[in-house]
Amino acid sequence: MFSQIGFIGTRAPMYMDLVTIYFALLPLFLAFSIYYAVKKNYKKHFSSQAVLLFITLLVVIIFEIGIRISGGFVEYSKDTNISYNFMLIFLIIHIIIAIASISGWLYLFITSFKAYKKDKFKTIQNTKHKKIGKAIFLSLTISSYMGVCIYLFLFVF
16 A cells, blocks of 8 residues: 555555545535534534544554655655745645644544533533634645645646
8 A cells, every 4th residue: 555556647656645535525524524513413513523533543644654654755755846845835834734733623522522421512512612613624624635735746746
């Protein structure tokens, strides 16, 4: 998986194709999960968030292992026509947003889980959960699409 050429038709390895497709679809999966909350089906919202968070963390681990095995960003950036300095700045911004997004998502999930255990979501509805959730959705979407752009910069252009 880490050394095989992917299936999208670029020179990217298979793990990179899988990771990129997942993150391209993640905002849609999140929107679907948020729809449960809008419809006041909080149990499905919470369950779907748990599944998405777990899968996302698993995909990040697979990505990190693949990057370490393959030589990383420096190795991949050798074969692109995009400026290395631009790519590096773009990557740093992406990493900052991604870490903040995942950290915020973990915080929101853990605090929601604690509130759920106490009173089955009554507290959550009266807090800033919705506002924080919107910010996390936006930052995860930006991070996901920046990751897709990095894939395109490294393996298409």
